[in-house]
Amino acid sequence: MREFCYRFYKNKLAFLGFIILFIFLVMAIFAPYLAPYDPFQMDPQAMLQPPGADHLFGTDQFGRDILSRIIFGSRISFKVGLISVGLSLIVGVSMGIVAGYYGGWLDNLISRIMDVMFSFPQIFLALVIMAVLGTSSTNLMLAIGLVYIPIFGRIARASVLSIKDSLYIEAANSIGVSNLIIMLRHILPNIMAPIIVQTTLSFGFAIRAEAALSFLGLGVEADIPSWGIMLNQGKDWMEMAWWNAVFPGLSATLAILSFNILGDGLRDALDPRLRNEGE
Amino acid sequence: MRNLLEVNNLTTYFKSNKGLIKAVDGINFTVSSREILAIVGESGCGKSVTAKTILGLIGQKKNEIIGGEVLFKGENLLTKNYREMQQIRGKEISTVFQDPMTSLNPLHKVGQQIAEVLTIHEQISRQAARKQAINILTKVGIPSAASRAEQYPHQFSGGMRQRAIIAMALVCRPDLLIADEPTTALDVTIQAQILDLLQDLRHELKTAIIMITHDLGVVAEISDTVAVMYAGHLVEKAPVKLLFAEARHPYTKGLLNSIPRPGSRKKLEPIPGQPPDLHNLKTGCNFADRCPSVMAKCRQQSPLLKKIAPDHQAACWLYEEER
């Protein structure tokens, strides 16, 4: 563990990603204290103000402070990310482990379901689900979560297959350890590395998906300050008030990018092959 | 007789993020023509690194530091460039590695692969090369060699593959063959066949062999001279009969007492502890921590390999006074 931290710390870019995300996280948690204005507070006197001393990132067409809305928007993004990725993580990894460990018809069934889900473009699948369920933030999280289940499922299954025949699994069997305990105690911890990496990357995807779907009007409710909604609304004012779209867009980009470089960094730090070389 | 190979004060160090690894730390030995020298030791003792350094397979990368000299027919191999080494490898010095499964290209016919070695190193027509390839396959004991030469490696069994690899190594009639654990992956009955084959071939083709192995049985079976390595140093060197009869270095003695002998139930006396970590070697003799006859001096200074009797060298302070 100490070695992992050291390797991770040595990867400057990934560490930077970690710092940025940490700042976003603090922003999301302490939004009410950090935001200079109420994000819903309209101010007819200050419509479409350019960035300045009063409003650091300017205001929108209703005179709402963009910075405050972005700070509150990070809450939505992280909430969507956390819950949807959590959903796909738990469901996908469980399905993947069961499929990989038991094999046979169960594996066939689960794998074929995942194949079918994979055969649709992800954003299209999410769009369809949202169109069927209707727009609400709960449905959004459900849709994004469902879309990413097969990704986790496949990674988990492949990892299980690569360690299933390990001697320590056979050793556990020879002791008489039950299948459930073998999966939880011997398999899960040993396939965590690729899953952690995928979780990080998926966070970025989820934030992107939220922004994209909200931008298309199929995401969260229109009155919630989400980065996607802000982008959607800001695009109409692009020519006269660029800050309306650019700052939410930048925030989303920064967060997604940070998750990606963090994921890459984690992959390098967790890769056992690289680690063995260091030993 | 001039020595075919003379290794003088050879060192191979690797730089790693945990410090310098002294994989081979100043070893000296010679091989005369047609001699079979066995380098024996446990994993991590530096025996394979020694072989690779002689072949010029180590030393290209930044983190590899090589010192000393390797004189082959009087020329220092360590100063040769890649191209010059390519001329020597496969023609004058060739190798057989441990794993018979990965040493052949699965996509080419066996005969073709052997003929290719010839066409690289000699001015020879493809027809003649093919003929010689079949010849050498017959020599290494592959039945119906002409039709076997047309087959692919996967059609060969493990033992046959190792024979084919030996054929490939010997097709240019090299003066020196370096065999790195050539029988470790094979079953005992096949191992016996391959050892017999190597014995026969060195007489027939006048090839010297450096045999790298961890198996003292193999050493006793095939070698003329034995060099024992421990943690990057040569600790003892003697003709095979002398070494097995009168091992002097405590490590060699320990090894000989550690192996079960067929038909005997004498209690084994293992060497206590385990080999040192090459990352942080202490000063003094590397074997001091496991040695039953360790003295104060052993912890201060590393002993050098010195002659302790006719034909017998050891690196141990126990024999320093006797000289």
Add this chain to the structure above:
Amino acid sequence: MLTTNNNLSSQNKDSKVLLKIRNLKKHFISKKGLFFSKEERVKAVDGLNFNIYRGETLGIVGESGCGKSTTGRLLLRLIKATAGQLEFDGVNLMDLNKKELTAMRHRFQMIFQDPFASLNPRLKIKKIVAEPMLTHQLHKADRADRVKALLEEVGISSSYLNRYPHEFSGGQRQRIGIARALAAEPEFIVADEPVAALDVSIQAQILNLLNKLQAELGLTMLFIAHDLSVVQYISDRIGVMYLGKMVELTNSDQLYQQPLHPYTKALLAAIPVPDPELRTNKNHLAGEVPSPLNPPRGCNFNTRCPAAFAKCREIEPEFKEIKPGHFCACHLYSREEKTNEN
């Protein structure tokens, strides 16, 4: 150790028998060809008959592909036999369902070949060693103490309890594997090539440890290895396997001094003896082991056997007792008096 050999002949009462193996077979079937039309049958283990007696170490030796590892796993019911009988202490293991089998598992344990792969890299060694006790609800009160005691017993300082497997060397890991196998206080241990991956000097340490533990705890052990010298050092009796069958079984000294089966003789001749004075130009066995997909007719060994005659190519020899306690499957000895096992 040698004195126990006399008790091991077949005249013994059945109560001394811990494992009774009769006609045990394991065939691996794989479908090949277009639409899986071809069936390939590998007879990994093809009809084993022998007993393992309480307190003995039975060695099994043979070359790769002879079925020795499969045999070990069959006896522990880690894989299911295709046919045959397998009795452990009077209980037919073949009849047990999964639950009943799991409940019995603590009575027989395994030591694995590769000490680097057989320990879960994510578990601390105290958890690894405690796992059998946890699984079978043993030693609830003094589990932590017992883990310490077990590790000390195999020569691992109890100050290392909180370390992970990768912090240990190969020999130490094998000791940890042995401690785990002993944790459930088994009666029977299968050791599958436990020293093959270790260096010579460490090998001897582990062999002596196994010998000591076996004597102290009165264990019954099946010791599987390809190295006849190692097997001989540790075993009371030795069974020689070739291509899925046992060809000879007798006590260790007998096997070395008076081997009967031509394959055993060849195996003994092929071992490189660590003594250059004994170097001779022996007649080594020619050829290689035939493919188990397509074993020869008659005796499996007839293609390489220097003594093979017409009958060997037609009829498979029976595995039977040639002399008291000395079993062999070879037509060379078929003219002698017939005495069947049991």
